[in-house]
Amino acid sequence: MQKKEHVSMSVIRRLPRYYRFLSELNRNGETRTSSKELSERMGLTASQIRQDFNCFGEFGQQGYGYHIPQLCIEIEKILGIDTKHPCILIGAGNLGRTLAGHMDFHALGFELIGVFDGNEALVGQNIRSHKILNYRNIQDFIRARQPEMAILCIPRAAADTIVRELYSFGVKTYWNFSHYDISMDYPDVVVENVHLNDSMMILSYKLSVTETAE
Amino acid sequence: MQKKEHVSMSVIRRLPRYYRFLSELNRNGETRTSSKELSERMGLTASQIRQDFNCFGEFGQQGYGYHIPQLCIEIEKILGIDTKHPCILIGAGNLGRTLAGHMDFHALGFELIGVFDGNEALVGQNIRSHKILNYRNIQDFIRARQPEMAILCIPRAAADTIVRELYSFGVKTYWNFSHYDISMDYPDVVVENVHLNDSMMILSYKLSVTETAE
Numbered sequence: 001m002q003k004k005e006h007v008s009m010s011v012i013r014r015l016p017r018y019y020r021f022l023s024e025l026n027r028n029g030e031t032r033t034s035s036k037e038l039s040e041r042m043g044l045t046a047s048q049i050r051q052d053f054n055c056f057g058e059f060g061q062q063g064y065g066y067h068i069p070q071l072c073i074e075i076e077k078i079l080g081i082d083t084k085h086p087c088i089l090i091g092a093g094n095l096g097r098t099l100a101g102h103m104d105f106h107a108l109g110f111e112l113i114g115v116f117d118g119n120e121a122l123v124g125q126n127i128r129s130h131k132i133l134n135y136r137n138i139q140d141f142i143r144a145r146q147p148e149m150a151i152l153c154i155p156r157a158a159a160d161t162i163v164r165e166l167y168s169f170g171v172k173t174y175w176n177f178s179h180y181d182i183s184m185d186y187p188d189v190v191v192e193n194v195h196l197n198d199s200m201m202i203l204s205y206k207l208s209v210t211e212t213a214e
Numbered sequence: 215m216q217k218k219e220h221v222s223m224s225v226i227r228r229l230p231r232y233y234r235f236l237s238e239l240n241r242n243g244e245t246r247t248s249s250k251e252l253s254e255r256m257g258l259t260a261s262q263i264r265q266d267f268n269c270f271g272e273f274g275q276q277g278y279g280y281h282i283p284q285l286c287i288e289i290e291k292i293l294g295i296d297t298k299h300p301c302i303l304i305g306a307g308n309l310g311r312t313l314a315g316h317m318d319f320h321a322l323g324f325e326l327i328g329v330f331d332g333n334e335a336l337v338g339q340n341i342r343s344h345k346i347l348n349y350r351n352i353q354d355f356i357r358a359r360q361p362e363m364a365i366l367c368i369p370r371a372a373a374d375t376i377v378r379e380l381y382s383f384g385v386k387t388y389w390n391f392s393h394y395d396i397s398m399d400y401p402d403v404v405v406e407n408v409h410l411n412d413s414m415m416i417l418s419y420k421l422s423v424t425e426t427a428e
Contacts, residue, residue: 012419016412020393043398079415080422094312099410101308108411109418148421173421175414179234184257190424192417194410196313197322198230200389201293203406204323205226207362207387208294210404 007055012079014052017042019075026068034065081109087149087175088141090162092117092125092132095177096153100127113145118158142169149173156180221269226293228266231256233289240282248279295323301363301389302355304376306331306339306346309391310367314341327359332372356383363387370394 021042025033035046035053042049053066056078076082087110089100096115105112115127118135125132133141141147150171154162159180166174173190174182182191235256239247249260249267256263267280270292290296301324303314310329319326329341332349339346347355355361364385368376373394380388387404388396396405 013412013416015419016409016415017395019415020412041398042395078419080418081415083418083422085418085421094308094315098308098312103410103414105414108414109421110414149417173417173424175417181231181256184255190417190420192413192420194408194413195230196317196408197234198227199406199408200317200319200322200324201230201233201295202227203363203387203389203404204294204297204299205229205292206404206406207299207323208297210387 011052011055014044015075015079018049018052019072019079022068022072022075026072031068032065033068033071037065079109081107083109084111085109085148085173086111086113086145087151088112088114088116088138088147088171089151089153090116090135090138090166091153091158092119092122092127093153096151097127099151099153100130110149113147114141116141138165139169142166142171147171149175151175152178152180154178160185225266225269228258229289229293232263232266233286233293236282236286236289240286245282246279247282251279293323295321297323298325299323299362299387300325300327300359301365302326302328302330302352302361302385303365303367304330304349304352304380305367306333306336306341307367310365311341313365313367314344324363327361328355330355352379353383356380356385361385363389365389366392366394368392374399 018038021038022033035049038044038049039046056074084106087105089096089112092100092115096117100112100115112130114133115130116133116135116138117123120134122132123134148171150166150173152159152162152174156179159178163174163180163182163186167186167189172188174192176182176191176193177196179195179197182189232252235252236247249263252258252263253260270288287296298320301319303310303326306314306329310331314326314329326344328347329344330347330349330352331337334348336346337348362385364380364387366373366376366388370393373392377388377394377396377400381400381403386402388406390396390405390407391410393409393411396403
């Protein structure tokens with residue numbers, strides 16, 4: 001199965017949703033599906049689905065459709081979630097605890113190898129199997145364990161200092177929950193932002209527009 | 215200031231980020247900015263910024279630039295965050311507690327008027343000023359208080375039953391953290407999804423691509 005070059009991010013961003021649907025079918029023991037069936041379940045056109053899957057090579061067979069377990073494995077490979085990138089989490093407040101305690105890192109391509117906080121009152125407490133470590137020792141930890149990604153559950157005010165440090169220690173990939181615009185200062189980093197405030201404002205917009213229309 | 219019809223969602227989705235930058239300038243006491251200055255701070259082209267702002271009417275003045283406090287107020291109006299839509303939160307587990315305890319609802323267009331859980335062990339506990347209410351009584355609460363939006367911090371397995379109930383009681387807008395695809399079953403609802411798993415898989419993809427390229 002050969003990847004084509006330059007698959008657009010809009011196609012990539014649809015893959016987790018395909019994966020969610022296909023994994024559910026897979027868990028239910030189904031082995032075959034078609035672009036038509038998927039389109040009905042997912043609210044996309046069949047031709048959109050065929051186009052998306054074609055970006056990554058020839059998945060389907062005429063008259064047979066798609067083999068669900070194989071398609072799941074291929075999407076796992078494309079998304080890179082069949083590997084386990086070591087990662088750390090910075091900021092063991094409520095959000096950090098929620099993520100460290102509940103995300104299924106292994107299923108999502110990562111392994112959480114350390115949780116850090118600067119607040120001495122939190123250091124030593126446990127989240128799932130992780131003892132919260134002192135942020136003061138982050139440099140030694142990074143040198144020894146070489147995490148590839150850092151999850152930032154820290155306030156905007158702390159974020160630029162912390163990113164400057166992590167970046168200088170070699171961490172170049174971030175899952176960013178702070179409102180700091182990392183890629184403005186570090187154009188070479190890989191970032192995925194989760195801006196909950198932005199999302200809620202967009203919902204406010206959608207709601208306002210609906211009310212005006214009624 | 216007149217809104218143009220049919221502003222694209224891609225423009226709308228950039229507004230929270232503009233708002234974040236402009237609010238920071240506003241808090242620092244700055245009163246004027248230009249599309250050129252904003253473009254340098256935000257990594258967008260000046261013409262993109264002018265185009266975006268023009269969708270909503272004539273904000274800027276030639277040779278003067280933009281008046282920051284006025285621009286903030288206009289964006290608040292466009293996003294509808296100058297109103298306070300009453301909302302409820304369903305699911306007072308870790309994620310629900312984090313959101314109820316830390317989001318600045320008022321600044322984002324909402325007022326949280328009730329937190330619900332079906333787990334009797336949680337009912338009666340407090341999150342910030344909210345006593346957790348029993349989900350069993352949700353219908354009476356909705357009839358009396360008429361929330362316009364529900365935040366869903368519930369597992370996929372519970373989500374379709376809960377949405378069926380909330381929808382039948384008149385709630386048509388959702389901030390959805392579950393992995394249930396609400397709009398497939400209810401095409402008339404307004405939904406903003408936050409799929410943390412999807413976001414992490416996309417990060418895994420970006421990281422894998424970077425490593426392959428090196």
